[in-house]
Amino acid sequence: MSNNEGGLWIRTKRVKINTAVKIPILDKAQTILNRYTKHHCLIASDAVLPIYSNQNTNQYLKVIAEILNIQKKLTFHIARHTFAILITLSNGVPIETMAKLLGIQS
Structure with missing residues (x-):
């Protein structure tokens, strides 16, 4: 839309x-x-x-981490956190909106 x-x-x-x-x-x-x-x-x-399921996503993130030589274990949970901080809050999205996007009840 x-x-x-x-x-x-x-x-x-x-x-x-x-x-x-x-x-x-x-x-x-x-x-x-x-x-x-x-x-x-x-x-x-x-x-x-x-x-993709969380399990498949975690497998893909593991492959990406290996290719990019990222030492931290990447998971779907880490991806959600990264989305919340780097994509939404860093771009001026209100915290209430970010919480709704992540399905967090207030």
Whole structure:
């Protein structure tokens, strides 16, 4: 969906807390989304990216860490924390919005 300023947004509902959220799509994210427009896993789906389990995500993060020689153990939990700090709060997203994006009830 477009916003009033011409940017794209994702509108969805958080499953656990049944709250509507609007997520602005940053330019870098749009570039990534464009790469997946014809991905075979998404052809008959409403998803815009492939959806992996936490276990699969952790395996992929382990491979990425090895390739990049990152000594820290990367996990889905660490990725959530990184999203919260580096992507949302560093870009001026209010902490309440960040909590909603992560599904944290206040």
